[in-house]
Amino acid sequence: MAYNLDEIEAELASGRETTVQFDKVIGDTLRIVDPEEEDDEKWPRQPSGPYLDRLDAMCARWGDRLTVRFYAHYSQVFDASTLERLPNVASLAADCLWEACNLESIGELKRLSKLSL
Numbered sequence: 001m002a003y004n005l006d007e008i009e010a011e012l013a014s015g016r017e018t019t020v021q022f023d024k025v026i027g028d029t030l031r032i033v034d035p036e037e038e039d040d041e042k043w044p045r046q047p048s049g050p051y052l053d054r055l056d057a058m059c060a061r062w063g064d065r066l067t068v069r070f071y072a073h074y075s076q077v078f079d080a081s082t083l084e085r086l087p088n089v090a091s092l093a094a095d096c097l098w099e100a101c102n103l104e105s106i107g108e109l110k111r112l113s114k115l116s117l
Helices: 005-013 048-063 080-086
Strands: 019-024 029-031 045-047 066-071 090-097 112-117
Touching: 005 019, 005 048, 019 080, 029 048, 045 048, 048 080, 048 090
Parallel strands: 019 066, 066 090, 090 112
Antiparallel strands: 029 045
């Protein structure tokens, strides 16, 4: 699950802080939340590469007003090397994760100013 970045950008531009959340391992595609559609299997899919590139650019622009959260990977291992795609993240939350690997990637985030575990 991922959020519509146009909506996230609008929230930030209006002066609010916001969070983009991922509750599953990021693969080749992401399912984008559609609040109008109750069946999440019908939510549109988008390639993850361009989505993460845009999210990283937003992190660079908005700093710690934009939190990236990884949570609830209950039956999956959270691979922190995903963060290599988000080098500009300043606010990171990682919680409700039963298992994780490549946690050294967190230490490589040079702009990180807020960390919630």
